[in-house]
Amino acid sequence: MDLKLLHDWNVTPQEAVALQNSLRERLVLRAPSGLRVSRVAGADISTERGNDTGYGAFVVLDAESLAPVSQQGAEAPLGFPYVPGLLSFRELPVLAAAWMRLESAPDLLVFDGQGTAHPRRMGIACHGGLLFGVPSIGCAKSLLVGSHGPLGEERGATAEIRHRGEVIGMAVRTRRGVSPVYVSPGHLMDLPTAVEWVLRLSPRYREPETTRHAHRLVNVLRRQAHGGLQGDVCGQWGRAWSP
DNA sequence: GCGACAG
DNA sequence: ATCTTGTCGC
Numbered sequence: 001m002d003l004k005l006l007h008d009w010n011v012t013p014q015e016a017v018a019l020q021n022s023l024r025e026r027l028v029l030r031a032p033s034g035l036r037v038s039r040v041a042g043a044d045i046s047t048e049r050g051n052d053t054g055y056g057a058f059v060v061l062d063a064e065s066l067a068p069v070s071q072q073g074a075e076a077p078l079g080f081p082y083v084p085g086l087l088s089f090r091e092l093p094v095l096a097a098a099w100m101r102l103e104s105a106p107d108l109l110v111f112d113g114q115g116t117a118h119p120r121r122m123g124i125a126c127h128g129g130l131l132f133g134v135p136s137i138g139c140a141k142s143l144l145v146g147s148h149g150p151l152g153e154e155r156g157a158t159a160e161i162r163h164r165g166e167v168i169g170m171a172v173r174t175r176r177g178v179s180p181v182y183v184s185p186g187h188l189m190d191l192p193t194a195v196e197w198v199l200r201l202s203p204r205y206r207e208p209e210t211t212r213h214a215h216r217l218v219n220v221l222r223r224q225a226h227g228g229l230q231g232d233v234c235g236q237w238g239r240a241w242s243p
Numbered sequence: 244g245c246g247a248c249a250g
Numbered sequence: 251a252t253c254t255t256g257t258c259g260c
Contacts, residue, residue, distance in 0.1 A: 045250080049252045082251070084248040091250075113249045123249070144249045177260095182249085 041106035042210025056094035115184035117169035129187025136186030174202035
């Protein structure tokens with residue numbers, strides 16, 4: 001797939017902040033009327049300590065059955081440090097490489113991180129949505145900024161995430177008895193629709209199936225590129241080779 | 244100035 | 251995010 005030419009990725013943290021403030025004006029925080037989603041993809045990356053190599057991937061699922069229909073991964077130097085608030089500058093380059101290998105674009109993208117629930121309202125889901133030109137949602141495991149009140153224990157319970165007087169996202173309980181996930185729109189998306197999709201994509205576990213599949217794939221890519229022939233071969237052969 | 248801080 | 255074994259609970 002192709003992607004938008006937004007800006008240079010070889011930037012300093014200071015320049016990255018300026019870019020976020022500029023890119024924010026291009027965001028469309030409204031879901032396209034009559035949005036039809038038949039293919040939804042999850043994106044994620046993994047890396048190793050003391051190494052700048054990153055492994056990124058997209059796993060596309062059938063929106064109805066949530067069964068994987070295609071996937072693509074890539075390996076590349078991350079080239080940007082992890083700085084709270086600038087995650088997209090570290091993760092999007094390698095994801096862009098994987099994106100270009102996809103045969104067709106999914107109708108919706110789910111990122112492992114924030115959308116508008118970000119200090120400058122430009123989390124990785126917003127940046128990624130603009131880069132790939134697809135409706136996107138941010139679904140994070142923890143908060144970056146903002147706070148929320150208590151929410152019910154039942155699956156589907158929600159609580160608004162507020163920051164500086166604005167509602168920037170929603171804490172969503174995707175499963176009873178587990179901590180909530182933090183949902184916010186990325187691009188071409190609104191909060192209610194984002195919450196609705198995250199719940200639909202998380203019928204059984206805390207995190208969306210999209211995120212779970214992408215997370216599993218990038219870890220397989222990292223391990224097989226690194227060495228260790230473990231992980232899934234173990235499941236088929238048990239410990240047959242062990243003494 | 245101090246503490247917080249997606250992955 | 252990653253480093254790591256066992257362990258508590260449904």
